[in-house]
Amino acid sequence: MKSLVVYYSLTGKTRLVAEAIAEALNATLLEIEERRPIPFPFVYLSGGFAAFTNRGSKINPIDVDSKQYERIFVGSPVWASRPTPAINSFIYQTNFEGRSVIPFFTMGGDDSKKALANITAKIEKRQGKVAGSFAITSYKVSDGQIIARAKEAARTYSS
Numbered sequence: 001m002k003s004l005v006v007y008y009s010l011t012g013k014t015r016l017v018a019e020a021i022a023e024a025l026n027a028t029l030l031e032i033e034e035r036r037p038i039p040f041p042f043v044y045l046s047g048g049f050a051a052f053t054n055r056g057s058k059i060n061p062i063d064v065d066s067k068q069y070e071r072i073f074v075g076s077p078v079w080a081s082r083p084t085p086a087i088n089s090f091i092y093q094t095n096f097e098g099r100s101v102i103p104f105f106t107m108g109g110d111d112s113k114k115a116l117a118n119i120t121a122k123i124e125k126r127q128g129k130v131a132g133s134f135a136i137t138s139y140k141v142s143d144g145q146i147i148a149r150a151k152e153a154a155r156t157y158s159s
């Protein structure tokens with residue numbers, strides 16, 4: 001199955017997962033970049049607020065046509081129990097009709113339920129079918145362990 005792994009990452013944890021998934025499934029990797037990233041520590045307040053209120057942010061143009069892919073993994077850190085503004089922007093500008101979508105998160109805590117419900121509603125509103133999901137805790141976990149968990153998750157989706 002032709003797969004695309006789209007992700008946004010501020011501090012690199014979601015990138016580790018996205019890269020491991022793309023490598024394991026031989027998928028195309030697409031990083032969503034903000035035009036004007038909010039620096040620390042301001043991101044906690046204004047980025048968190050923007051995520052909490054389902055805002056998008058200005059992102060760099062995307063040069064991959066997601067229509068070419070049957071399955072799209074969409075990865076984001078959890079911010080304020082929500083997906084990030086950058087990933088919201090990607091979702092808001094995409095029509096997922098006819099495609100399986102697999103959202104995934106990294107997070108400091110261990111509860112992705114609200115973020116997952118939120119992103120699922122947004123994907124379904126844009127005609128996507130959510131065909132799975134996973135979340136990986138990044139707090140006090142080594143990069144190697146994050147990658148190992150990502151590879152484990154990828155096995156579920158290898159066919």
Ligand SMILES: Cc1cc2nc3c(=O)[nH]c(=O)nc-3n(C[C@H](O)[C@H](O)[C@H](O)COP(=O)(O)O)c2cc1C
Nearest residue numbers: 009010011012013014077078079080081107108109
């Ligand atoms: C603005 C902001 C808000 C966050 N909110 C949450 C949260 O609500 N729940 C949680 O578990 N982690 C939260 N985190 C932690 C991140 O989800 C976690 O560190 C994630 O793995 C970072 O991914 P990245 O390295 O790809 O940016 C937050 C981090 C930031 C910067």
